[in-house]
Amino acid sequence: MPETMIKADGLVKIYKSKQTEVLALQGLDLEVEEGELTAIIGNSGSGKSTFLNMIGGLDKPSAGSLHVGGKNLFRMTEGELVRYKRDTVGFVWQNNGRNLLPYLSAIENVMLPMCLSGTHKRRAKAMELLEQVGMGAKKHSRMNMLSGGEQQRVAIAIALANSPKLLLADEPTGSVDTRTADYIFDVFTELNKGGQTVLIVTHDVALSKKVKRVVAIRDGKISSERVLKEIYADRLKESSIDWRKEDTQEEYAIVDRAGRVQIPAELLEAIGLKGNKVSVGVHDGKVVISNPQEKEAKEKEEKEHAEGKGKSK
Numbered sequence: 001m002p003e004t005m006i007k008a009d010g011l012v013k014i015y016k017s018k019q020t021e022v023l024a025l026q027g028l029d030l031e032v033e034e035g036e037l038t039a040i041i042g043n044s045g046s047g048k049s050t051f052l053n054m055i056g057g058l059d060k061p062s063a064g065s066l067h068v069g070g071k072n073l074f075r076m077t078e079g080e081l082v083r084y085k086r087d088t089v090g091f092v093w094q095n096n097g098r099n100l101l102p103y104l105s106a107i108e109n110v111m112l113p114m115c116l117s118g119t120h121k122r123r124a125k126a127m128e129l130l131e132q133v134g135m136g137a138k139k140h141s142r143m144n145m146l147s148g149g150e151q152q153r154v155a156i157a158i159a160l161a162n163s164p165k166l167l168l169a170d171e172p173t174g175s176v177d178t179r180t181a182d183y184i185f186d187v188f189t190e191l192n193k194g195g196q197t198v199l200i201v202t203h204d205v206a207l208s209k210k211v212k213r214v215v216a217i218r219d220g221k222i223s224s225e226r227v228l229k230e231i232y233a234d235r236l237k238e239s240s241i242d243w244r245k246e247d248t249q250e251e252y253a254i255v256d257r258a259g260r261v262q263i264p265a266e267l268l269e270a271i272g273l274k275g276n277k278v279s280v281g282v283h284d285g286k287v288v289i290s291n292p293q294e295k296e297a298k299e300k301e302e303k304e305h306a307e308g309k310g311k312s313k
């Protein structure tokens, strides 16, 4: 049985300033198992980075709890949190500036975070990681001589330097072209095949369609989840497939612990809903949400029909 890697329960985050309050997370629940590669999608401002930063130990919630690798993140002492950030999670950002030193070589950059292991091991490990991300041949290149995509791959190697249980990436392909994005994404997929648990925030529709599990955040909570269809699982590298157009995933709405479901606006439009009231009932073993006006009209019609029959007898 795989272990639970991430368990988020009712996470709430309120950013307060003098003038305003922003509700960035509104009771977010999510479980991720060890060995999963999960993508998080959602509009700008929906709370993706807030959530990822919390898992990375960089931010604290206003309410709720978060366990990573069985540890309660918000019950840690300062020392435990420092160790957690160093050893349990690795972080890749869209902007590399935060993790890379421009005048050092790729291999020196990867060795930097490994300050506790011996020199010989550090170099060997850094080399191994650079090979893993396809940057072995450029190990001695200075960071400022590398392309954006290459820098991003070095950033992934750095994030892996202390063998984190969990690799987090916030829009890692956000500032590179499509081909480079594909390549970077393949690196994450390969790492995951080797057992690495990965959580990626992405805007890229084509990439998200290649992921086994995609969770969508809307207004600070998980609104729906997509799961890769079996028939696509072995075809992820096929370039003949137009991933943008293909319907590769099954989509599910998420029911939270209070029984709440978010219904996409287009579905509500499709039933011609005007106000904010819907009829909910069970018909033929299915929960049916319908437009109450429609229901009234139908009942009226049925009644008239029955009365009509009664008269004709």
Ligand SMILES: Nc1ncnc2c1ncn2[C@@H]1O[C@H](COP(=O)(O)OP(=O)(O)O)[C@@H](O)[C@H]1O
Residues within 6 Å of the ligand: 015, 016, 022, 023, 024, 042, 043, 044, 045, 046, 047, 048, 049, 050, 051
């Ligand atoms: N440090 C902050 N102070 C105030 N508001 C913030 C801060 N960080 C994020 N927010 C707000 O919280 C909401 C969610 O932001 P974020 O998690 O960055 O969204 P996403 O990554 O999905 O684009 C947004 O409305 C954003 O403006």
Ligand SMILES: [Mg+2]
Residues within 6 Å of the ligand: 048, 049, 050, 170
């Ligand atoms: Mg963000």
